[in-house]
Amino acid sequence: MSDYVRRFTLRQIIQHFCVMVLFILLALTGFPQKFSEGDWARWIIQTLGGIDQTRWLHRYSGILFAALVAVHIQSEIFRLVLRRASPAMVPTGKDFQDAVKMLRYYLGLSDEQARFGRYDYRQKFEYWGLVLGSVIMIATGFILYFPIAVTRFLPGELIPVAKIAHSNEGLLAFLVVITWHIFNAHLSPDSFPFDASIFTGKISREKMEKEHPLEYERMQELTRPAESSQDD
Numbered sequence: 057m058s059d060y061v062r063r064f065t066l067r068q069i070i071q072h073f074c075v076m077v078l079f080i081l082l083a084l085t086g087f088p089q090k091f092s093e094g095d096w097a098r099w100i101i102q103t104l105g106g107i108d109q110t111r112w113l114h115r116y117s118g119i120l121f122a123a124l125v126a127v128h129i130q131s132e133i134f135r136l137v138l139r140r141a142s143p144a145m146v147p148t149g150k151d152f153q154d155a156v157k158m159l160r161y162y163l164g165l166s167d168e169q170a171r172f173g174r175y176d177y178r179q180k181f182e183y184w185g186l187v188l189g190s191v192i193m194i195a196t197g198f199i200l201y202f203p204i205a206v207t208r209f210l211p212g213e214l215i216p217v218a219k220i221a222h223s224n225e226g227l228l229a230f231l232v233v234i235t236w237h238i239f240n241a242h243l244s245p246d247s248f249p250f251d252a253s254i255f256t257g258k259i260s261r262e263k264m265e266k267e268h269p270l271e272y273e274r275m276q277e278l279t280r281p282a283e284s285s286q287d288d
């Protein structure tokens with residue numbers, strides 16, 4: 057029996073890779089505009105070929121990012137409707153109970169840890185934060201991209217509001233990624249120094265059993281009839 061099991065499909069690996077690259081590009085070309093007084097910001101802008109190139113690079117990356125989010129949302133809806141996917145990312149009552157259970161465990165009030173399925177409550181929280189945050193970034197980004205077209209239909213006050221929302225939500229998203237996401241996915245004691253599963257698609261059997269026991273049991277159930285029919 058292999059020491060590894062499949063956790064992510066090629067489609068998920070590619071989507072994660074694209075969102076990672078585009079997010080880095082957007083941060084690299086967005087923050088030097090926000091903090092343009094800093095020496096580091098000037099250095100990045102000069103290295104990218106000047107402010108015009110930096111702004112265009114940001115906008116092109118933004119268009120690709122918007123396309124990626126649209127493809128992801130559309131394909132997930134189709135897959136759910138066609139029953140090719142289970143709604144594994146949808147929060148349920150169990151997630152709230154798990155969060156309380158884990159809080160009690162971390163505070164030393166209980167010895168019992170929650171048992172997770174395919175995604176735990178932290179992963180679901182982060183996923184939905186990314187989806188909703190992306191919708192805000194895309195909507196405000198396009199308002200800043202086409203301010204004259206937007207103000208033909210909507211009040212002009214929307215432009216400075218969109219700029220503040222885009223700028224601050226971008227900073228919030230960046231801080232969440234470098235603290236919460238990088239810590240949970242790579243730096244926590246269970247994953248340190250690096251969890252490669254989202255790049256290889258595979259996870260060690262031991263880690264899967266420990267971190268997602270309910271999903272592991274479900275996978276065992278699915279493979280059991282095949283194994284037993286081979287034994288016959």
Ligand code: HEM
Nearest residue numbers: 082086087089090111118119193194197198200201223226
């Ligand atoms: C998560 C991804 C993104 C991050 C972190 C980000 C970050 C930023 C930041 C920090 C600024 C500077 C705001 C300021 O001056 O205070 C900015 C400006 C801007 N962003 Fe984004 N952004 C993202 C996505 C997008 C998207 C999806 C679009 C859509 C095309 C977009 C279009 C723009 C535009 C048009 C500006 C104004 C600067 C210009 O005219 O080039 N951004 N962004």
